[in-house]
Amino acid sequence: MRGPTARHDTAEVVPGRGQYTEDARRQRLEWLRGHSGAALTSLESTGLDAYNLVGNVENFIGSVEVPVGLAGPLLFAGDSVRGEVVAPLATTEGALVASASRGARVVSVSGGVSRVLSxxxxxxxxxxxxxxxxxxxxxxxxxxxxxxxxxxxxxxxxxxxxxxxxxxxxxxxxxxxxxxxxxxxxxxxxxxxxxxxxxxxxxxxxxxxxxxxxxxxxxxxxxxxxxxxxxxxxxxGRGTRVTAECRLSRDTVASVLKTTPEAMVKNHVSTVLGAQQIGMPGHGVNAANIVAALFVARP
Known part of the structure; x- marks a missing residue:
C-alpha cells in the first residue's frame, strides 16, 4: 500500500521535448489543455515557425500578442545618433506611451539630449x-x-x-x-x-x-x-552608461508638463529621501516599465 509520503515512481514530462515542429507544438498544447483544464484558445495559432526558434525557447507551445505604441519623437544630439527618434513600447499599461511622449516632447523642444560615456x-x-x-x-x-x-x-x-x-x-x-x-x-x-x-x-x-x-x-x-x-x-555601470543634460524653460514646463520648475524640484527631493530611507539602488521614479516595454518591442 502506498503511504501518504510515498513518491511517484515516475514524473510527468512535457511531450515532444527537443522537437521544433508544428506537430510537437500542438502535442504540447493539447497536453497543457488536459493538464490545466483551460481552453487556451489564444495559443491555438501562431505566426512563428517552430523550427526558427531552435536555441531561443524550449517546449514551444505558441505566442502572445502585445500591443505596441510609438513614444516620441525624442531629439538626440549625440555623437552617433542625431535627429528625432521614436521608440516602440510594448505594453498594456495605459498612459505609459503618452507619459513617455510628453517627456520626449518637452526635452525635444528644449534642444534634445544625450551622450554615451561608455x-x-x-x-x-x-x-x-x-x-x-x-x-x-x-x-x-x-x-x-x-x-x-x-x-x-x-x-x-x-x-x-x-x-x-x-x-x-x-x-x-x-x-x-x-x-x-x-x-x-x-x-x-x-x-x-x-x-x-x-x-x-x-x-x-x-x-x-x-x-x-x-x-x-x-x-x-x-x-x-x-x-x-x-x-x-x-x-x-553595467551596459551602456549615458549622461544627458537638457535645460527646460519655465514656459515649456508650464505648457507641456502643466507644472512649475519649483514643484518638480520639490517633488524630486521628496522621492530621493524616500529612496534613501528604503535603501533603493537609484531613485528613478518610473523607468523599469519603460525599459521593459522597449525590450519586449525589439524585433
Whole structure:
C-alpha cells in the first residue's frame, strides 16, 4: 500500500521535448489543455515557425500578442545618433506611451539630449582555491596574463574587447570580474562565451601548477550583478552608461508638463529621501516599465 509520503515512481514530462515542429507544438498544447483544464484558445495559432526558434525557447507551445505604441519623437544630439527618434513600447499599461511622449516632447523642444560615456558588460567567474594563500597567488598570476586573456577573447569574438580584469578575493574564493566592450553585439551572450573561453584556457594552463590550480570553478559567481539590481552597478555601470543634460524653460514646463520648475524640484527631493530611507539602488521614479516595454518591442 502506498503511504501518504510515498513518491511517484515516475514524473510527468512535457511531450515532444527537443522537437521544433508544428506537430510537437500542438502535442504540447493539447497536453497543457488536459493538464490545466483551460481552453487556451489564444495559443491555438501562431505566426512563428517552430523550427526558427531552435536555441531561443524550449517546449514551444505558441505566442502572445502585445500591443505596441510609438513614444516620441525624442531629439538626440549625440555623437552617433542625431535627429528625432521614436521608440516602440510594448505594453498594456495605459498612459505609459503618452507619459513617455510628453517627456520626449518637452526635452525635444528644449534642444534634445544625450551622450554615451561608455559601454560595459561583465561576467564574474569564481574560483575555489585550496586556501587563502593559493587564492592570493592566483590573483597575482592573473594580473600578469592580460595579453594572454585578450588573445583568448579574440579566438571566439571579433567584436568583444576586454577592458578590465578585476579580481576580488573573498577568503579562499577568488571572484574575477571580466569587463568587456562589445560594440553593437549581443553583450551578455558574447561576454559569457568570451569568459568561458578564458576559463577553459586557464584550466589547461594551470593543470600542472599545484600551487595555483583552483579546486573548483563556476562561470558566474554573482559579483557581476547579472539581471539583478545591485549597489555596485550604480557607480561601476553595467551596459551602456549615458549622461544627458537638457535645460527646460519655465514656459515649456508650464505648457507641456502643466507644472512649475519649483514643484518638480520639490517633488524630486521628496522621492530621493524616500529612496534613501528604503535603501533603493537609484531613485528613478518610473523607468523599469519603460525599459521593459522597449525590450519586449525589439524585433
Amino acid at each position: 559601454q560595459r558588460m561583465t561576467r564574474d567567474p569564481v574560483f575555489e582555491c585550496a586556501d587563502l594563500a593559493a587564492a592570493h597567488r592566483l590573483t597575482g598570476w592573473l594580473r600578469e596574463q592580460r595579453a594572454a586573456l585578450e588573445a583568448q577573447v579574440r579566438l571566439v569574438s571579433r567584436h568583444t574587447r576586454p577592458v578590465d580584469v578585476d579580481p576580488h578575493q573573498i577568503g579562499r574564493y577568488l571572484h574575477v570580474r571580466f569587463v568587456f566592450e562589445s560594440a553593437d553585439a549581443a553583450w551578455q551572450n558574447m561576454t559569457t562565451v568570451a569568459t568561458w573561453q578564458i576559463c577553459r584556457w586557464l584550466t589547461d594552463a594551470l593543470a600542472a601548477r599545484e600551487e595555483l590550480r583552483p579546486r573548483n570553478m563556476l562561470l558566474e559567481g554573482n559579483l557581476s550583478g547579472d539581471k539583478k539590481s545591485t549597489v555596485g552597478s550604480m557607480p561601476a
